[in-house]
Every structure is written in structure tokens, then in C-alpha cells.
Amino acid sequence: xxxxKIGHYGVGIDIGSTCAKTxxxxxxxxxxxxxxxxxxxxxxxxxxxxxSDLSKGFGEEVEKxxxxxxxxxxxxxFADKCITEISCHAKGAVLLxxxxxxxxxxxxxxxTKLIVVTEGVVSEFLMNDKCSAGTGxxxxxxxxxxxxxxxQLCTLAGTGKxxxxxSLCTVFAESEVINLIGRGTAREDIAWAVVDSIxxxxxxxxxxxxxxxxxxxxxxxxxxFPYVREKLQAAFGREVxxxxxxxxxxxxxxxxxxxxxxx
Amino acid sequence: xxxxxKMWENLGMDLESxxxxxxxxxxxxxxxxxxxxxxxxxxxxxxxxxxxxxGIRPAELIEEQKKGRxxxxxxxxFVPDEVIIAADGIVTGLCGGSQFxxxxxxxxxxxxxxxxxxxxxxxxxxxxxxxxxxxxVYVGETTCDGKKKAYEILGQDVPMxxxxxxxxxxxxxxxxxxxxxxxxxxxxxxxxxxxxSVEKLKDAIRIVNEKRKAMKRVYxxxxxxxxxxxxxxxxxxxxISFFDDPERCAKMCNRLxxxxxxxxxxxxxxxxxxxRRILLTGTPLAVPNWKLHNIIxxxxxxxxxxxxxxxxxxxxxxxxxxxxxxxxxxxxxSERYMKNNCACFTPNPGRIEDIIRLAKEYKADGVIDCSxxxxxxxxxxxxxxxxxxxxxxxxxLSLETDYEDSDAGQLRTRIEAFVEMLNES
Numbered sequence: 127x128x129x130x131k132i133g134h135y136g137v138g139i140d141i142g143s144t145c146a147k148t149x150x151x152x153x154x155x156x157x158x159x160x161x162x163x164x165x166x167x168x169x170x171x172x173x174x175x176x177x178s179d180l181s182k183g184f185g186e187e188v189e190k191x192x193x194x195x196x197x198x199x200x201x202x203x204f205a206d207k208c209i210t211e212i213s214c215h216a217k218g219a220v221l222l223x224x225x226x227x228x229x230x231x232x233x234x235x236x237x238t239k240l241i242v243v244t245e246g247v248v249s250e251f252l253m254n255d256k257c258s259a260g261t262g263x264x265x266x267x268x269x270x271x272x273x274x275x276x277x278q279l280c281t282l283a284g285t286g287k288x289x290x291x292x293s294l295c296t297v298f299a300e301s302e303v304i305n306l307i308g309r310g311t312a313r314e315d316i317a318w319a320v321v322d323s324i325x326x327x328x329x330x331x332x333x334x335x336x337x338x339x340x341x342x343x344x345x346x347x348x349x350x351f352p353y354v355r356e357k358l359q360a361a362f363g364r365e366v367x368x369x370x371x372x373x374x375x376x377x378x379x380x381x382x383x384x385x386x387x388x389x
Numbered sequence: 390x391x392x393x394x395k396m397w398e399n400l401g402m403d404l405e406s407x408x409x410x411x412x413x414x415x416x417x418x419x420x421x422x423x424x425x426x427x428x429x430x431x432x433x434x435x436x437x438x439x440x441x442x443x444g445i446r447p448a449e450l451i452e453e454q455k456k457g458r459x460x461x462x463x464x465x466x467f468v469p470d471e472v473i474i475a476a477d478g479i480v481t482g483l484c485g486g487s488q489f490x491x492x493x494x495x496x497x498x499x500x501x502x503x504x505x506x507x508x509x510x511x512x513x514x515x516x517x518x519x520x521x522x523x524x525x526v527y528v529g530e531t532t533c534d535g536k537k538k539a540y541e542i543l544g545q546d547v548p549m550x551x552x553x554x555x556x557x558x559x560x561x562x563x564x565x566x567x568x569x570x571x572x573x574x575x576x577x578x579x580x581x582x583x584x585x586s587v588e589k590l591k592d593a594i595r596i597v598n599e600k601r602k603a604m605k606r607v608y609x610x611x612x613x614x615x616x617x618x619x620x621x622x623x624x625x626x627x628x629i630s631f632f633d634d635p636e637r638c639a640k641m642c643n644r645l646x647x648x649x650x651x652x653x654x655x656x657x658x659x660x661x662x663x664x665r666r667i668l669l670t671g672t673p674l675a676v677p678n679w680k681l682h683n684i685i686x687x688x689x690x691x692x693x694x695x696x697x698x699x700x701x702x703x704x705x706x707x708x709x710x711x712x713x714x715x716x717x718x719x720x721x722x723s724e725r726y727m728k729n730n731c732a733c734f735t736p737n738p739g740r741i742e743d744i745i746r747l748a749k750e751y752k753a754d755g756v757i758d759c760s761x762x763x764x765x766x767x768x769x770x771x772x773x774x775x776x777x778x779x780x781x782x783x784x785x786l787s788l789e790t791d792y793e794d795s796d797a798g799q800l801r802t803r804i805e806a807f808v809e810m811l812n813e814s
Contacts, residue, residue, distance in 0.1 A: 197798065197802065209809065210802050210805045211802065211806075212806030212810075213806060213809045213810070213813070247810070247813045247814055248806070248809070248813065249810070251810070253799070255789060334772075334787075336779075
């Protein structure tokens with residue numbers, strides 16, 4: 127016997143280098159399910175686990191359409207479509223911030239993206255090169271060297287005083303941090319330098335494109351750290367918006383694309 | 390496959406290392422070319438040449454050398470083939486398009502040298518490129534600092550002749566380049582033992598012009614909304630043309646163009662209608678560098694034109710062969726070659742004008758400007774290229790890459806996102 131369907135739902139799965147983010151939205155675009163878990167060693171396994179958990183809460187009665195995004199997007203075997211994180215973050219940000227013209231700064235685990243959105247669509251974008259400077263990975267490596275979590279580092283940085291890490295390369299910068307530790311520099315000052323280095327790198331990258339009129343919106347893993355947002359505001363000289371769901375921006379966008387597939 | 394081992398051995402090549410190279414190439418050719426559907430039949434010529442790229446042509450060159458002809462190995466589209474051909478010399482390109490050769494190059498060059506230079510030096514010093522082994526003389530030119538210094542290494546055991554390319558385009562620079570061509574002609578006469586004549590040079594000008602016209606016919610077919618050939622196949626044709634005999638090259642390109650023009654009349658396209666058309670600009674793509682074309686054409690877009698030395702710059706503009714003295718013909722050559730808008734010139738507004746003109750002629754939906762890592766000239770020019778294109782309302786994506794496959798995923802994300810952007814706008 128066929129279960130009676132109660133409507134089309136969009137599921138967006140954003141498999142990032144560090145975390146997998148999933149959002150399911152109902153036919154009206156309202157989020158009814160959110161999931162955040164480490165990507166782990168196998169994107170395929172993680173995707174399957176997400177699908178299985180999702181089905182526990184929402185069975186056959188909802189018709190699910192899947193869009194996968196993020197660097198692991200090709201590892202979601204049941205996805206109806208793969209769409210890049212650029213398009214998904216842009217769409218997600220438009221939904222989350224309720225603006226059609228905005229600029230997205232997404233600091234992810236492995237790359238940093240800057241996206242200019244004009245009238246709801248991407249008009250220009252930029253991603254960092256192979257180097258991990260200015261990304262979440264940079265922060266993780268430095269936090270690890272300082273025996274802290276990234277969250278602790280970003281909080282502590284707010285109490286530090288101006289200190290410089292000159293190198294933008296993660297490997298060299300780590301040596302510099304070790305040097306600072308050796309010289310007895312206060313931990314909060316080193317934390318200050320780490321956040322400063324990320325913010326400076328993002329600001330420099332942004333110089334390569336023409337930011338649009340609308341607000342700057344911070345998405346990705348670092349949006350939960352108020353101090354990072356504060357520093358970005360200072361660096362750009364304009365307000366930086368964020369949202370409790372900003373970490374899910376890519377998944378929101380993917381879910382919205384999934385819903386649109388049915389139309 | 391014919392047995393070329395004896396020939397490679399006689400050339401003093403490192404057979405063991407060369408075997409490794411021979412093992413990877415068929416896989417790459419299979420992945421990049423043979424997976425395509427509905428290819429023009431006339432590509433059979435280039436499929437054959439690439440399948441034995443270190444065999445067929447090198448064997449021909451050696452046969453010609455036995456007759457006393459000299460082989461000139463060149464690195465750049467500034468070297469006037471006409472002068473060499475007029476003295477009965479043979480021009481060939483040299484290897485430098487694979488990651489295979491990069492580590493060898495890095496043994497003697499700084500790491501932050503562009504992969505094209507590192508690969509060339511690696512191919513030469515590692516003795517795994519027959520063309521480097523065969524050439525009687527290498528002809529270099531001063532189009533970038535990296536090459537200038539690399540020639541000092543390459544010239545250690547083979548005669549190396551260097552042409553000094555002007556860095557600006559004032560009238561006196563055209564005269565200077567004419568003088569460089571005249572000096573080169575004297576050198577070519579010395580190497581070949583043949584004297585240049587007006588008649589011979591005019592004939593060589595005609596031969597090379599015919600080759601350019603034939604290549605242009607193939608490229609013109611790519612301007613059609615009904616796209617009769619993929620970017621990958623067109624690129625292969627261009628890359629091989631640097632190594633081939635110019636008259637055979639013209640014949641084969643014309644044969645291909647005949648088929649492409651028929652395809653257009655028959656409405657035969659290699660891509661579905663609406664596939665986004667990309668103009669690629671930037672640093673040259675030496676064989677077997679097909680990385681970017683392959684990623685673009687497996688990301689829902691297609692390459693319709695290459696504004697690069699392995700592209701339009703190789704065949705655009707003909708030489709006026711109407712003059713009746715060598716000096717005037719050298720000037721005619723200078724005028725044609727100096728129309729090349731290489732990033733070595735300052736200022737270089739011509740390149741931007743070319744990109745915009747070609748984007749319109751080839752009906753490109755977007756431009757991808759990609760430079761090889763550590764190519765400062767093209768990298769710096771990206772900003773002015775991007776600004777000019779934006780002002781024209783032509784979307785542009787700037788990229789940087791090398792010969793390694795490790796950034797393929799990142800490139801694919803950027804290119805797919807660019808295609809999605811073109812599809813949504």
C-alpha cells in the first residue's frame with residue numbers, strides 16, 4: 127500500500143571538509159530538520175547515516191528531494207542533483223538574511239569564499255587558492271598548537287593585545303606561534319594574532335573583487351564566534367551580519383534548490 | 390605501435406624513465422579524448438599523431454636530418470618560422486606540458502618558476518623528450534625572465550640562439566624586431582648552409598600563411614551556434630601544429646574544416662543547445678596539458694576559443710609577402726609578429742581588445758582567464774582583463790593552476806560555480 131504523501135520537502139546536504147550540515151525544509155520553505163555532524167573519514171558513509179537518521183523522523187509520507195553541495199557533494203549517492211557551494215551559500219544567505227543584494231563571507235574548514243549576490247543571483251565570487259591561510263583549518267591548527275579549541279581561542283583573542291604573525295602560510299605561521307610561545311608571549315596575545323591573521327587575509331582577498339551594495343554576511347563555521355565578526359567589521363569598516371543558522375547557509379540554499387526541482 | 394625503441398636509444402634518451410612517461414599518456418588520451426561522443430572523423434589524424442607523439446614525427450625529422458636538413462627547436466610563437474623554412478630548415482616545438490618533467494626541472498630551477506619552464510628543463514635534462522634530443526639548435530626569445538635564465542641552462546650542451554623580443558610597441562621597436570629577424574636569418578643561413586633569397590622567403594611566407602588560414606578555418610567553425618568540434622579536439626589540433634610539417638598541417642586542418650563546415654550545414658553539434666560557451670585566455674597550454682579544457686567540458690560548458698599562444702595568437706594576422714627585397718620582407722614579418730599581444734609588452738591594451746573582440750566573435754557566454762603558477766606577467770594582467778570584461782558586461786573567472794592534478798577538485802568547484810552563475814543570469 128502506498129503511503130499518502132503530504133508534500134514535497136527539500137533536503138540540502140552540505141558536506142564540508144570538517145562538518146556535514148543538513149537542513150530539510152517543508153513546502154513553505156520552513157526548516158523542519160537540522161543536523162550537524164563531523165564529515166568523518168567517509169563522505170559516502172556520512173551521507174548515508176544522515177539519510178537514515180532523517181528517515182527515522184520523516185518517513186515515506188514526505189517526498190524528499192535531495193541536493194548535495196560542498197566539497198563532498200559528489201559522494202552523496204542518493205542526491206537528485208549536485209550544486210556547488212558557491213550557488214548554495216548565495217541562495218542560503220538570501221533566505222537567511224532576507225536580502226536580495228548582499229555579500230557573503232564564508233569561512234569554511236578548507237576554503238574561504240567571497241560571493242557577491244545581486245538581485246538574488248551570484249554576480250561574482252572568489253575562493254582562496256590551495257593554501258589554507260584564512261580558513262577554519264588555519265584556526266584549528268593554531269588552536270591545537272595552543273592546546274585550545276577554536277572557540278576558546280576566538281574568545282580568548284578578545285582579551286589579547288596587538289601581536290603580529292607575519293607569515294600567511296599555515297605551516298610557517300605555526301612555527302611563528304611556536305616561537306612566540308618560546309618567548310613567553312601571553313596566550314591571549316597569540317590568540318589575538320591568530321584571529322588578526324585570518325581577518326587580514328580575508329580582507330586582502332576581498333580586494334580582488336568589487337563588493338556589492340548590500341550588507342556583508344558571515345556564514346560558515348566561524349560565524350558562531352562574536353569576536354571574529356567584530357574584527358571583520360573593523361577590517362571592512364561596515365556592518366557584518368550573521369545568523370544563528372549561518373553555519374547552515376549552504377544546506378539551506380541546497381534545500382531550497384531541492385524544493386525548486388519539484389516545480 | 391611501431392617500434393621506436395632503437396631510435397630513442399640512438400637519440401641517447403633515458404629509456405627507463407621514458408617508458409614511465411609512455412605508460413601514462415595513453416590513459417590521459419583515453420580519459421580526455423576518447424570519452425567524447427560524436428567527434429569529427431578528421432580527428433583521426435591527430436589521434437594517430439598523439440598516440441605516437443614521440444615516434445612518428447621524430448622519425449621523420451631524423452630522416453630529414455640524414456639528408457642534411459637542420460632542425461630548429463623553438464619555444465615561442467615569436468620565432469619566425471618563415472625564415473627557417475626559407476633556408477630549408479625544419480621547425481619543431483619542444484616538450485614542456487606535463488607534470489612528469491616538473492620534478493626534474495625543480496632539481497636545477499627555483500621551485501617558484503612556472504611549470505612550463507620547469508617541465509621544459511626537466512624534459513631536456515632528463516633526456517625524455519626526443520624533440521630536445523633531435524634539435525640541432527634551440528631558438529629562444531626574451532618573453533619572460535624565467536625563460537631567459539632557463540636558456541642559460543639549456544644552452545650548456547646544445548647551440549642556443551636567442552632573439553631579443555622588444556618589450557614595447559613603438560615604431561622603433563618594430564624596426565628593432567626587424568633587425569633581430571635579419572640577424573636570425575644570417576644565423577639560420579650559417580646553420581643550414583643555405584642562402585636565403587627573396588623568392589625562397591616569399592615561398593616560405595606563403596606556406597606559413599596557408600597553414601594559418603587553414604587553422605583559422607577550423608577556429609571560424611567554432612564561432613557557429615552549432616558547435617561542430619569540442620575545445621579539447623581543437624586544442625589538440627593546435628598543439629600538434631607546432632610539431633608538424635606546415636604543409637601537411639594545412640592540409641589536415643583544411644580537411645577537418647571541410648568536415649566542420651559540413652557539420653554546421655547538417656546541424657551537427659557536439660554539445661546540447663544552450664551549453665555555456667567559454668573563451669579561455671592566459672598562459673599557453675603545451676601538449677599534453679589538457680587539464681583545464683577537460684574540467685570545463687565535463688562541468689556543463691564548452692571551450693569555443695583560446696586567446697593564447699596555443700590558440701588564436703598562433704594563426705591570426707598574415708604576413709604581407711608582396712615586397713621584393715629581403716629587408717622589406719623582414720619588415721613585413723616584424724609587423725605581423727609584433728601584432729602578437731603577449732603579456733611581456735607594456736602597456737598591453739591589445740590583449741584586452743583581442744579578448745573582447747574574440748568573446749563577441751565566438752559568442753562566448755563567459756571568459757576564463759587562467760595563468761600557470763608563478764607566471765607573474767599574466768597573473769598581474771588578470772586584474773585589468775577582469776575590469777575591462779566587467780565593463781563590457783562579460784562574466785569572467787580568474788584562475789591559477791599548474792600541471793598537478795591535486796587542485797582538480799578545487800578548479801572544478803570554481804568552474805561549476807561559474808557555469809551555474811552563467812546559467813542563472
